[in-house]
Amino acid sequence: MPFIPHTKKDTEEMLDAIGVSDIETLFDEIPDELRIDSLAGVPDALSEMHITRLMRERAEKDGAPLCFIGAGAYEHHIPTAVWDIATRGEYYSAYTPYQAEASQGTLQTIYEYQSMITELTGLDASNASLYDGASGFAEAALMAVRVNRKVKSGRVLVAPGVNPVYVKVANAIAGRQGITFESLPADPQTGNVELEQVDDSCVPVAVVIQQPSFVGTLEDVDRLTDWAHAQGALVVAVVNPTSLALLKAPGHWGQQGADVASGEGQPLGVPLSSGGPYFGFMTCKQKHIRQMPGRIVGRTTDLDGDPGFSLTLQAREQHIRRSKATSNICTNQGLMVTAATIYMALLGYEGLARVAARSHQNTARLIDGLCAIDGIERLYEGPYFHEVALRLDRPVAPVLEALAARDILGGLDLSAYCPDIEDALLVCATETKTDEDIDAYISAMQDIFHSRSQTQPRKSA
């Protein structure tokens, strides 16, 4: 019996102690008409050897293509030590640290995580993480509404550069609570917010700014932050943690800084793994902490006066407040946060800055090479971090298919995400790509554009 230790003798002794003749009797409170005999849809058990073989075959089938897709999840080198330690049984198979004295490892790790992520974002307070960047954004919007109680509009203004999936997720999670998400107008040249065209008849409760934007551009975050604060709105920043080694921290945006920062933590040592498990980080100004959702770890002292760690401010949470909690959220992404903490400790600021700089340079090399091809140009002007939108003279989907046939994942077809953008491709080259990798992509793209057999430019182009 896989993972069940009972010998026949054990079972007999236990049944005897209970005073029943067989295990089936233990289910006698379940009405007979509801009982089932077998599960037709579950196959017979496989041994570890057989499931290993099956999973290897399937993993190999998906291969190891050269990947230039970003769009919210980024391939970075993960030092071996990160997951070697994170998957130690003492981290991997531990429960939520409610029994603080028996959970000091996890608790101190989260405290160190909170310290690191507040440093990166330039804000005062962090929680122990949320599910992922998208749901974290929804929670950040809900938090902003709770904090900014004097504004009753429920109107959250979203910069055009915010990941469109995040807005969908926020609508699904928060849309039932009287919140509306409205897009700010965009300047077609830069892709960034066009403040002159904003309808300011109704005070927004919050303004959301993503930096770098989903399409890779850099917003004038100082101006936007000051504008939003002048309107009486809170500023929610959505940021990429790797970029914060180079780019201005949300806590320092404008005169007063963003009020809440959130984002996808995956770039900090978490494998791509088809989209999860990742973690969402969230930090805020000290004065807003009582409206923060999720677990928070604090440092305190024990009976001997020695330092120790425990979950704190639990009066915000669902297991105490029930229907009046700040959120229904219960779990954080403990294991991913453990990995991220080890990742940040190993890299330090210098290492993270090098990852960021190398990713920026690799992307620059890729863009220069691709834009030298007739029929490819940048969609927007201006500076970028490690991701850029390109305009092609032809539909993107067949180009991506032709690249995939050569085992190159050439980027994201933006038209599927941003319906008003046509023939645009979002590309990213992180530090994991060598010059040879980048040149292989450029050369494949040249072939595809030159041989007219597979893809063709639109006639008007």
Add this chain to the structure above:
Amino acid sequence: MTKITDKLIFEKSRSGRRAFAQAPQFDSDINIPQQFRRPDRPNLPEASELQVVRHYTRLSQKNFSIDTQFYPLGSCTMKYNPRACNALALLPGFAGRHPLGPESHGQGFMKCMFELQEMLKDVTGMKGVSLTPMAGAQGELAGVAMIRAYHEARGDDERVEILVPDAAHGTNPATATMCGCIVKEIPTDSEGDINIDALKAALGPKTAGIMLTNPSTLGVFERHITLVDELVRDAGGLLYYDGANLNAILGKVRPGDMGFDVIHMNLHKTFSTPHGGGGPGSGAVGVNDRLLPFMPIPVIGADVTGGETVYRWFAEKDLPQSIGRLSGFMGNSGVLLRAYVYMRMIGRNGMRRIAEFATLNANYLMVKLEESGFELAFPNRRASHEFIVTLKKEAKSYDLTAMDLAKALLDRNYHAPTTYFPLLVPECLLIEPTETESKETLDGFVDAMVHIANAARDKGETYKEAPYTMPVRRLDDVKAARQLDIRYQRDSE
């Protein structure tokens, strides 16, 4: 364990020290204008690779975990997490796959996910499964949102009340509120079943649905489930199944057959994915026919052409009435892979055995503790896969509270049971051994419980200051909240 204070990694940091093997080279200026650049230098640790490895390895050793201790945590299903599940989910082809990679480079992964959906449908008796919710609480959110969407699609806009038993997990009412619903609590009767009169009184034209856990968080099977089903249905409401306790009934009875319209499963409980020190979870949802159009997206579908099966994402176009997306991509896919491997290793017959031996262990432990003088909250009932001991008597006679006993257990190398939940049982210990623990472990736990209680009763032993042998003594939670210290700051030392 012995008491050791480990400095923070920040305090071990030395300016200029680095883990050099981890830093890529770059060779020219960064072409980003100064206005966007960061002028300050964030304070991350500066440490060697060995220092970092040693630091976090040492910290890990300060944790209790399933791999090192027995964890009889009620409602949490702390069973063994098989090593193979982790190793196989992290195979390079899976771990390295970008979530937005083309379906052509994802058929292996997608086949696993499709088969997982099919297996989960079968074990729950539901018609459709969406894997995207990232934790139990998010599965609950999806479920309640689907119930509302269902009523609204029928023009039944007034149904905004969600009924929740008073024994329910706190996420139930919190979720209902997040979905814009009004929560009505239903009391429990003295035998642990739902109070039918109170239920009847609460039902009405505003009832959207009821959220139930069965077996309940009281550790007993809700015997009136068929009646509850009829009453709620007659009132026009839907039934939501909280799958927290699915482990107790696997292969024995299915939520779909009990009449539930929608369920969430805690894959990190029943299907043994790791708790990870507080996550990631995974809260797949199952639905019956009525709620199929409203499932959260994406789900994985199979197109069969010319004898060949091609897996693809079903999203907005395929499910236009969906409640939408709950995660940036498709949920905690790596957790789902672990659950898939686990289910394949357990197999058809193994599913039943999980429920059988989890129930055997719980009933054995319950009988042994009762024989040893502990009082059960529901002595006339069978245990499901968990049960409740109340220390009401011990607390009154010799001041042994649930908290004291929990902390004293830590000193005897057992994790504490769940304490003070459900809230309606005084001095409550909710105990769930799971099927993966041996008889010797259960006997040892009984001995520890008896030893602690006897010492309190006979020798006046108090445990107000326990534990004594952990890396820290009992912590000052009041100070933690009042003098908030939630991050290291360079100048704070």
